[in-house]
Amino acid sequence: MRHWRALAIVVVALGLAVGAAACGGDDGGEATPDTTATEPATTGEEPATTEEEPATTEEEPSPEGPQAGGTYRVDWEETFGFTGGFDPVGEYLGEAFGIQSGLLVRTLIGYRHTAGSAGNELIPDLATDLGTISDDGLTYTYTLKDGIKFGPPLSREITSQDVAYAFERIGTESLVAQYGFYYTVIEGMSEFMAGEADTISGITTPDDKTIAFKLTAPTGDFPFRLAMPAAGPAPREVAGCFTEAGAYGRYLISSGPYMFEGSDALDASSCDTLEPIAGFDPNTSMTLVRNPDYDPATDTPEARENFVDRFEFKINSNPDDIFNKIKAGEIEDAVASEPPKVIREYTENEELTPLLHINAGDRTWYITLNLTQPPFDDIHVRKAANLVMDKEGLRRAWGGPTAGEIATHIIPDAMLNETLADYDPYPSEGYAGDVAAAMEEMKLSKYDTDKDGICDAPECKDVLYVTEADRLRQDMQPPTSASFEKIGITLKVRSVEGAYPVIQDVSKNVPASGRPGWGKDYADASTFMVLFDSRSTLPTGNINYSLVGLTPEQAAKVKASGTVEGIPSVDADIDACNVIPVGDERVQCWADLDKKLMEEVVPWIPYLDATATQITGPTVTKWDFDQFSGTIAYAHVAVAQ
């Protein structure tokens, strides 16, 4: 399965020039869609990638190509997994981003919703272009297109005030925005959040068509932040009725090509007359239909082709059932993890292989090691653990090579333009773990008192290891435990439902966990590095699981105990990379920091640079992967029914 990675290299290389221009946003011009960039990502030669025809993406569908119409049915495994009731400010997972960014919530600038690097680049959406940036890099100005409207029941023109209002919502504490920290760089945002100001001074709307953002510091990746669904326009007359987190989700007014079914029945004459829209029941289903107020002329087929008439999303708790239905053509697609037996079937049966889509997931799965807790407070133990880990064994628990490449460092290779593709600081034959090297490393540790390469200190016995109680982690556990045992570390495994809240609670002092994985928020490595920023450490809900850079003062604040002296910090490195504008230099800076983390800090045992796999039904005539959200490119799929 090296193919997809090889392809990804080509994709990234070809897309680079466009990417730099688009993300830098300094020329104010619209990034020209580069068809040569999209092609490799979607080639049909490797059966395991998306097999759309790039040639048709910019034209009306030809008679023999994908047809307009039909219903695209998607089953969701177990739950929608929405983090904020589908209110855009509260959603922080790709599955919701995919629907909102593709179909319901247009943003000033957006994405093509396609696979590969082309899908990671920004293009104008509601704005006429990628914006103008002042010479000091502090002010971003955008002009809205004409003819953009909110869907029923409002059916009115979207103004710059609606966009500005979205930021007020992000800053409203009671709405519990999930990534408000991305916008604190806007002047006055922090004051607004703290309730010290009634407006956000850095956001101005000189007229209905113009909006300007003034930042407190140059931020190269700010345009990416504007492309996130929370930054999409919100109508005050409806959204303003809801002051509690997640409540607006069932009343979401569309600005995109689709809307909740029954949106037109919403009585928006006052807050009191609002009833949840029929098309969305968070526990069972979501149905989307075409938004009559959407004008394709304000959009581009590159971003959205909108073939299907209707989307039906249903919750189904049984993966077997889901994939049987897909195979039988009863549904088209699923938001579910494919069981290994299904992957095996689709890999081995040549008729089914074209229906299996494998794309870069821009996500790393890893074992986190807590720098404050023995025995992992000793870097030699952390290095030895990296050396000894049977990563191939872990990948097998994930379903084998289809699940992704073995990860050897933190940031997914595709996000670093493959600059670290050959970098492996802890190599071993077949990724099975190098016991001899691990023992050599262990000898350097204070916990190996007799220096025989096997940890013999009591700190290495019954080390608490928290993991999820799901099947995947159960299957991962035997090779994990066996690997640790080879250097004398015995784990006391706690399998819990919902391991994240446990490891995010600093006071629980969890030494290690096999639960975490991290995916990008947008295509910049900074969205990985927040995990190692000591300034973002929190007592609960903490994502710096390893507690990298923790100072004794911070430790007291977040209730961390254990070894809190002398923890290596990368805060300065993060700041240094962050000021560099998007481009090669910035990527190189992140790559160097990745290496530093892997060699001088060693907070993780990364083991999987994950793919996103997707299986579609026989009725799907066109399919694409949305690289931004890492899920189905809803705006580009077509179905024959």
Place this chain on the structure above:
Amino acid sequence: MTSLAGPVESAPLMGQVVGKSPRQLAWERFRHDRAALAGLLVIVLLVLISIFAGVIGKYLAGHGPNDLFQREMTDEFGLPLGPNSDFWFGADTAGRDLFVRVLYGARTSLLIALAATGIAVFIGVVLGTAAGYFRGVADTIVSRVTDVILALPLLLLAIGIAAACGTTKEGCLNGAIEPGLSLVVFIIALFSWPYIARIVRGNVLSIREKEFIESARSLGAGNVRIMFREVLPNLIAPIIVYSTLLIPSNILFEAALSFLGLGVPQETPSWGRMLSDAAGVFDVAWWLMLFPGLFLVATTLAFNLVGDGLRDALDPRSGR
């Protein structure tokens, strides 16, 4: 009498026992109950298996329960491979020897069921005797508590406790309840003592009216003495029968908890957990469903047969 439909969806307990009969007579009857004897044989075998699981596994298969054969016994998609000459029952999803794990599973099942049943019987007998003997407030409290417990969706609360106490290193209630085997035992005992308490209470109520109790009391015996010397010996028959019938019910309770992923820790072999693993892959790995299931059914069946046999032997009026 309300339902004795055991822990939710697992085996209900059987009818009602009242009487007592001389030991020898009972043994005579039991000896001629071929089904019960067969059950007893299976139980003896299971006990032997659980004691010697290590030896048998090592001698016959050459593997330990947690030895990994991932490269040999799973394919490149991580799916387990079926029975062969080295792995008689095939492998589980992690690539461990299912045969050895099934043997060790007997140990887990019996250990948990016996411990939980023992605790439940102890609590049930103490509270049931107190309620039946003293009546009044004691009786009201015990009866109402059992009523409430029996009105609870037990499995749900069991899951709640298991989920809550399984999270931290210390367990819950300041470390009183350790996650793992002891937690499972605690939960099962907590929800199965009311059955015993009810039965004991009913029996004590009728015994305390008997003449020999009166005569003991008139001879100046204290409450404690009467309870231990006069009442309890008369309870031995029903206690034995109901304990025997509670064991399979508790084995299934453990299996159900493990099936839902809340039973014993994952490295501990458990039939319920094996079946839970099988749930995702049973259509491509039938062995994972078949062997643990057969052992589980054989075990509960054996205990039920013996329990039935004991009841018939100790109380000939009860049916056959």
Place this chain on the structure above:
Amino acid sequence: MAAYIVRRLVWVIVVLLAVTMITFAIFYLLPTGDPAVRFAGKSPTPQVLEEVRRQFGLDKPWYAQYWHFLSDLTTGDKYGWPGLGFSFDTRIPVREELLERAPRTLSLAFGAAIVWLTLGVTIGIVSALRRGTLLDRAAMGFALFGVSAPVFWLGLMALWLFAETGGGPDWLHFLPGTGYVPFSESPSEWFTHLIMPWVVLALLYAAFYARMTRGNLLETMGEDYIRTARAKGLTERRVVFKHGLRASLTPIVTMFGMDIALLVGGAVITETVFNIQGLGAWAVRATFNQDLPAVVAVVVVSAFAVAIMNLLVDIVYAWLDPRVRYQ
């Protein structure tokens, strides 16, 4: 009689109070984690966490929350009566969800009940009347197997053998796989999807009921009044069905009521194996997610069902068995 019913109703309320209190205690005294943390997302600030706790009502002490829960339950909340609050997980009203899932569980429980009652009582009667024959032994062997086999194993075996998607011999695959189809959508699909869950769930109870029926019937047939009936020259058939059965079915009625009621929140495993998203499966997921309002709702409904059934059963009891008098 009226006084009796009132007394029983008071008991129903006491049970409900106790049950909800125990549920609250379990989820508050033994916390798995902070539900607010779950909802607040990847990297919440302490202010945001405080805010979520306030919105969930988790900022108050447990007794205040319990009191709030009780008053909402009895007087209703903004989503209607009874007030069950909103789900911490999805933020939708628990009441809505409850009404949506209840038909699934009821379909499963009542269908299975019909199967096990018919099957169990018939087998029990036949077995008792043909006592000691091969038929009796076979029936009792089946019954013993039924009480010994775990539902989840039977369910998996049934799916493997009979489901379209199973791994067993193809010629046996005549039933659809897992899942639930609402009756309103397609009665025939509803039926075919439920056959396996009904039978699997019913098997356990049928086995138990067969043994109970047989045992009770044999015992009753030895009673004096049956001998009297026989002496009066009634046909054996009439003796069995008019007199014997009536008395021996009384305990069965008791059990039947309780068993059905317990299934309201307790068919967890059957619902899991066959992917019927009923109350039990919902409650289990809610438990894992610390979605307290959903858990409490299912517990309340389930305990209420048990208590009410208890009451009904006592009334039916009196009607069936004239010897019973209300104290």
